[in-house]
Amino acid sequence: MIELYILLLFMIAAAVIAVEIRDLLSAVVAVGAVGLALSVAFLVLKAPDLAITQLVVEIICLIILIRATVTRDRVAARGGAALAVGAAACAFVVLFLALARGPFAALPPFGAPLFRTAELYVEAGARGESEPNLVSTIILNWRAYDTLGEATVLFTAVIGVLALLRRHGRKGAAAEEETE
Amino acid sequence: MTVYLLCLVLFLIGVYCILVKRNLIKIIIGLAISEYAVNLFLILAGYRMRGRAPIFSGDQAVANMVDPLPQALVLTAIVIGLGSTALLITLAVRLYEKYGTFDITRIRELRG
Incomplete structure (x- = not known):
């Protein structure tokens, strides 16, 4: 299952890049990388139908997103969120993690479905x-x-x-x- | 269990992006990332260790299959996700044509 971990780490890295990079076109390309890695992950998880669908959907989605961003706002994706907003979001994430502990404990172990x-x-x-x-x-x-x-x-x-x-x-x- | 946690981290990255970013395209990207994470989580929950794809063949034993039900429902969810993303992008493009920016703080009607 090592390839699944590699794919997930790759997806997380690409998602962080997509969220934090300033250039919108680069962000769209990074989110395309997340989607294509997800397609490969579906293949690893023995879901070939999903892998094919995800590939097609991802490419269509990428085309629409690039069409929407390519000539617009090349410089304007200012990160500059207010500090209070960032702090509130981090607090929300911590709260979410704390609340997610119970349901996570109730999940069946990975590899043994219900x-x-x-x-x-x-x-x-x-x-x-x-x-x-x-x-x-x-x-x-x-x-x-x-x-x-x-x-x-x-x-x-x-x-x-x-x-x-x-x-x-x-x-x-x-x-x-x-x-x- | 680590796989579930990594999947949750991916979901939280998407949620963080939706909450913090001002750019409309960035918000749509965050929505897409969290959608990917949820789809992946459902498939992970149906995975059987060393299982096989849910397709019957001559030598396929029933007990050795991954769960086909989450796969069928996630297939539906992926296609619906495409539809909603297309609708969101169209809305963003129309807002750009009207206000000349993707920044939600500069769009008058969206200021909250």
Whole structure:
């Protein structure tokens, strides 16, 4: 499992760079490094479907982020947060860690999953009632309503993006015609 | 257990970025980092030591599989994360077009 630790440390280092660097484009590239390392980590954790999805999503996300930052504000990512804000954030982080101790103690040890709900799916699959790939069976068969909800959310997000990117609303277009 | 702790550190880096930074793009980056950490945590919780991918093949024993359920749900979460990130970036770009800056302290309506 040493490769998992290396990947996690790499992700933490890249995340710190992404948070602290001033140049926005460099920050976006660093967050891309985090996402691609996450894709490799999924592969190490025996989740090939997730690795493929994460790779595609990360590249699309990177393209959108670079498109948003490339010509804008090359110098303006001033770190300069007020000292009080930084102190408050650090206090919050410490509080979070203190509260997280209990749940962490209750977690099953790493490498031994609970496997309670999935047992039903795996048994049905072992009887030959599902596709060989269990993840796609769960998404498209056992939990198809989840996938329907996901498609709805994605569709709503696309509608929101289109509505925001529209140059003029109906009202604005009418006003413009009047001025012409 | 150390893996969980490292994952938590990654999440806290994202939370710190959201709380402290003034730049809108930086805030979106922090959100993305904490999202990655949560996805990774769920997959870590379903990992079985020396397990195999949840795909049936001839020589696959059932007891030797990683948990497929978190994988299926995280797949959904990744795609939804892409949608919400795209929406956030669009909002940030429109705010930039209106106010000429990503700095939330200089954007009038966002001053808090």
